[in-house]
Amino acid sequence: MLIPYDNENHPVTGVYNAKLGIWLFLASEVLFFGAFFSTYILLRIGAGGVAGAWPLGAELLNVPLATINTVILITSSLTMVMAWASLKLGKVSKFQIYFAATILLALAFLVIKGFEYGEEFSHDRYPSTSTFLAIYFTLTGVHGLHILLGVAVNVYHLFSAKALYQENPEKMVNRIEVAGLYWHFVDLVWIFLFPVLYLL
Amino acid sequence: MIEFARSMWMPQAASTHAGQVDGLIGWVHLLMLVLFVGWGIFFFFILVRFRKRRNPKANYEGTHSHLSRWVEGAVAVIEIALLFGLSVPVWARVVANPTPAEEAMTIRVVGQQFAWNIHYPGADGVFGATSVDLVDAEANPVGVDRDDVMAKDDIVTVNQLHIPVDTPIRIELSSFDVVHSFFLPEMRVKQDAIPGMTIPLSFTATATGEWEIACAQLCGLGHYRMRGFFTVHDQAGFNAWMAERVAEVEAASQPKGFFD
Amino acid sequence: MHNNGHANAEGHGHDGHGDHGHGAPESFIRKYVFSVDHKVIGIQYGITALVFLFLGFCLILLMRWQLAYPEQALPVIGRLFGVTRMPEGVMLPEFYNQLGAMHGTIMVFLGVVPLAVGAFGNYLVPLQVGAPDMAFPKLNAASYWLYFVGGVIMLISFFIPGGAAKSGWTSYPPLAVIETAGQTWWLLGMVFLINSSLLGSVNIITTIVQLRAPGLKFMRLPFFVWAQLVTSLLLLLAFPPLEVAGFMQLLDRVAGTSFFMPSGLVISGEAYTGSGGGNALLWQHLFWFLAHPEVYVLILPAMGIVCEVLANNSRKPLYGYKALVYSVIFLGFMSFVVWAHHMFLTGMGTAISTFFQLTTMIISVPSIIILTVMILSLWGGSIRFTTPMLFALAFIPMFGIGGLTGLPLGLSVADIHLHDTYYVIGHFHFVVAPGTLLALFAGIYYWYPKVTGRRMNDTLGRWHFWPSLVCMVGTFMPMFVLGMAGVSRRLYDGGATYAHAQDYLWINQLITFSSWGLALAQVFFIVNFFVSLKNGEKVEDNPWQGTTLEWATTSPPLGHGNFEAPVTVYRGPYEYSVPRAKRDFSPQHLKRI
Ligand code: HEA
C-alpha cells in the first residue's frame, strides 16, 4: 500500500507529507520553548525587587565557552545544508563527509556543554541553588536533549543513507531535508538561549 | 433579581456588596433560563413536527429564516451588557480596589495546612514584625517577633475571626504552605490565599451572626476540615471580645513572678 | 492515482504491508497488536479508552459512596482496598483525594480524548477523506503505544507507597510538589500522554491536509473532519506548555529546584529548604493555557459526531455548513485566550479580569451558533429516531445546560461565589458527561456497523439511552443547588463539616443514587456491545444510507488500504434528499446524484 505524497510534493500545498509533519512539529516546539522563555521572564520579573536574587549570567557562566559553542552550532547548520545539497546532486560520498561533520560538531557542542556543567558543579552550583541556575540548567538541558536526539537520528541516517539512496533517492533526500529543518530549529533555539542566559 | 438569586438556595447575604453579586447571578440565570426554555420549546416542536411519520420526505432546502442571527446577536449584546454593566464595575470597586488600610480595620489572615491564622495589629494599629523562623505551631503560629515594640500588643488567634458589624474590614491574605481559598459564604467573599503573595480584600458586614470560614481550594488531606469560625459582633460585643484577647496577651507577656 | 490499496479479495485485512508483501500470512501479533493500519490502531485506542472510562467511572462510584455516607464502612468490597486506603472499609481522606485526582485525569486524558481523537479520529478521518491510511502509519502506532505506557504508569501509581497523585487533576503546586511519590508518577505518565497526543495530532493534520481524495475540497469535508482538524491543532499547540510545566514540577520534586516554590514557605511548621524564588501561579497559567483548549478538545469531536448523525437521520443537509466551519475555527482560535477565567480569584486587577471575561463571553458566541445550526438543521427534515440519533439529539439540550452555566462562571463577580463549588462540577460535567459521553455513544452506535459489519441491538440501545439520560440529569443537576449553597468541591465528607451545607447533605445521597442508576444503565451497553459482535444483525456496506466516504467502502473496510479503487469526490458531504435525485442520499463519490 502506498501513501500519497509520501515523497512527491502535493500540488496544492507544495510539500510532501513529512515536510508538513516536521513543520507542524516545529510549531509545537516553538510553544514548548516559548513556555520556557515565558517562565524565564516571569521568574526574573518576580526576582526584580530582591537584591542579588537574579545574577547576571556572565557572572556565573562561562561566556567564552558558550561563544565557541555558538560558532560550532552555526557551522554545523552550514555543513547540514551542504550535506543535503550534495545528496540532492547525487554526490553520496560528499554527503557522507558533510553529514559526519555535522554529527561531530554536535558532539563537540555536547562535550563543551559537559565541561561547562562540570565547572558549575565544581563551584557547587546546582539547579537547586537558585531559580536562575534552575532555569539555566533546565533550558540548556532540554536543548541538549534535542541535540542528542538529532545526533541519534542523524547517525542512523548516516549509516542507512547509501543503501536507501540507491533504492529510492528521492526519499533519502527528503529525509535529510527533514532532519535538516529540525537541526536548524535546534540551532535557532540556541541563538536565543545564548544571549538570554549568558549575556542579558 | 436579587430575590430571584436568593431563592436559588444561596446562603444569607450579609455584606454591603453581596447584593451586587447576587444581582448579577440572578440576571445571568434569568437570561440562561429564557434561552434554555425558548430553545427547548422550539427544539421539541421541531422534533414533533418533522418526525418521519409526519414528514416522510425531507426538504433539501430546510429553513431560510435569519431569525437565529437576531437571537444570537441579542444574546451577545445581553452578555456584554451584563459584563460591562454589572461585572466590571463591581469588580473594580469591590475586588480590585479594596478599602485602603487607613480607612478600614485591617486584619492579616495566613492560611496553613489546615487552619486559618488570624493576626490583629492590636491597640497601636500596627502589625509587629513577623518572621518565618519564629513560627511555632502551638506557641507562635504566625511567627510574631515579640521583641519588636510594635508586636507587643499584636493579637493572634487560630480559626477565630471576629469583626464588628458595619465597619469596613480589610483582610491581607497570604499562605504559609500551599494554595488555600478564603471563603466567607455569607459575605460573598472568596479569595485564593497564595504562598509568596499577599492579596488584600475588603468587605463590610451588614448583619451580626456566627458563621464559618471555609477553605475552597484543595490543600491536602485535611482540606475538608479546614474550617474557621467567623463571628460578626455589634460594636460593643466586639470591644468586649477584643478586651479579653488583650488581657490574654498581657498576661502572657508579664515578666514571670518569682514563684512561677 | 497513488492510491493502490491492493487488497486481495479473499483475505480481509490480509494484504502484505507495502514493501514486504511476500504473501505469507502475517502473525497475529503483527496484525492486531503492533499493526500500523489506522483501523486496527483506532480499535486499539477505542477498547483501551473504553476500559479507562469504565475505570474512571468505578473510581467516582467509590467516591460517591463516601460523599453520601461520610466515614461509613462500604459494605462487602470496602475491605478489599486495604488499610492504607479503606481501613475497616472506611475511606481515608488520602484515598479520596487520590480517587478524585485520578478520576479527573483518567476521564480526560485516558478516556475521552483517546476515544474521541485516538479512536474515532484514527478510524474515521482517513476513511472520510478517502485515504488509504494515515500519513504516517508507524508514527500512529507509536502514539498508541505511548498512550498505553502513559496509562499503565498512571495505573501503577495506585500501588506505590503513598498511593496515586492526590492534588487534583490540576496539580497545583506547592501542594503537588510536597505530596507523596504518586505525583512523580503522574507527571511521568503525563509526559507520555502529551507526546502521544503530539504525534497523533501531527498525523491527523497532515492526513487531512495532504491525503484528501481528488475533489474533496476543504469546504466539502464532513464536519467531523473539520472538528478533528481543529482539535488536533489545539492539541498540537496547547500541550507543549503543559509539558514544560510538567518537567519543571518534576524537577521541583526530584531535583530540588524551586520553579513553583516561593521563598519563605513554612510546611508543617518547618521552613522549606529549597532555594525559593519561584512562583506558584506560574503553574496555574501554564496549566490552564493547556487545559482550557483541552476542554474544547473534549467537545469538538463530540460536536462533529453529532453533526454527522443529525444530517444522516434527518435526511437533509446541515443548515449553515459554512457558519459551522467558521465557528469552529474561531472557537479554536479563541480558546487560547480565555485561560485565566479559571483564575479570577488569584488576585486579578480590573484590566486583566475584564479582558478574560470579555474573551469568555466572546467564545460563547460560536458555541451558540453551533448549537443553533444543529437545531435549525432539523427543520424540514424527516427525522428518524434511531438509537444513535437519540443520543445525538440528547446532546443538544444537555450541552446547552453545560454551556449556559459556563456564563455565570465567566463573569468574575458571579464567579466569586461559584468558584470551586459544586456549581463548577455541575457545569463541566454537563458538557463532558451528558454532552460528550452521549455524543461518543451516538458515534459508537452509528459506526459500529462500519467497524464490525453488524448492527447493535436497537432495543438494548433504547434501554441504555433513557435511563442514562435520566440518571445523568439526576446526577449533575442537583450539583448546581449544592454550588449555589456554597458547598465546595473536593470535600472528602461532601460538606458535612460545614454549617452552611447541613440543609443540603441529602442532595449528596440523591446524586449518589443517580450515579448508581447510571452505572446499571451501562450494563445494557456493555452486553449489547459484546453480544452484537457475534450475534448482531448483519448489514450491507452502507446500512444508514450515508453520503460520506467511509460508506464508499465495504463494512468492515477492506484490509490495509481501505478502498478497492481510488475514490473521487463530486459534491459536498451531506447531499441528502437532493431534489430530482432518485434516492434520498447522494454519496460524495458517485458521479450521478
Ligand atoms: C467540554 C468541556 C467544556 C466546555 C465546552 C466548556 C465551555 C465553557 N466553559 Fe467551562 N469548564 C470545563 C469544561 C468545559 N467548559 C471544565 C472541565 C472546567 C473546570 C476545570 C476544573 O476546575 O477542574 C470548566 C470551568 C469553567 C470556568 C472556571 C470556573 C471556576 O473554576 O470558577 C469557567 C469560567 O469562565 C468556564 C466557562 C465556560 C464557558 C463560558 C463555556 C462556553 O464555551 C460555553 C458556550 C455554550 C453555550 C453558551 C451554550 C449555548 C446554549 C444554547 C444555544 C441553548 C440550547 C438549548 C436547548 C436546545 C434547549 N468553565
Ligand code: HEA
Ligand atoms: C471527561 C471528563 C469527565 C467525565 C466523563 C466524568 C464523568 C463523571 N464524573 Fe467527573 N470529574 C472530571 C471529569 C469527568 N468526569 C474532572 C476533571 C473532575 C475534577 C477532578 C478534580 O477535582 O481534580 C471530576 C470530578 C467529579 C466529581 C467531584 C469530586 C470532588 O470534587 O470531590 C464528581 C462527584 O460526583 C464526579 C462525578 C462524575 C460522574 C458520576 C460521572 C459519570 O458521568 C460517569 C459516567 C461514565 C460512563 C457512563 C462511562 C461508562 C463506560 C462504559 C460503560 C465503558 C464500557 C466498556 C466497554 C464496552 C469495554 N466527577
Ligand code: CUA
Ligand atoms: Cu485549605 Cu483547602
Ligand SMILES: [Cu+2]
Ligand atoms: Cu476554561
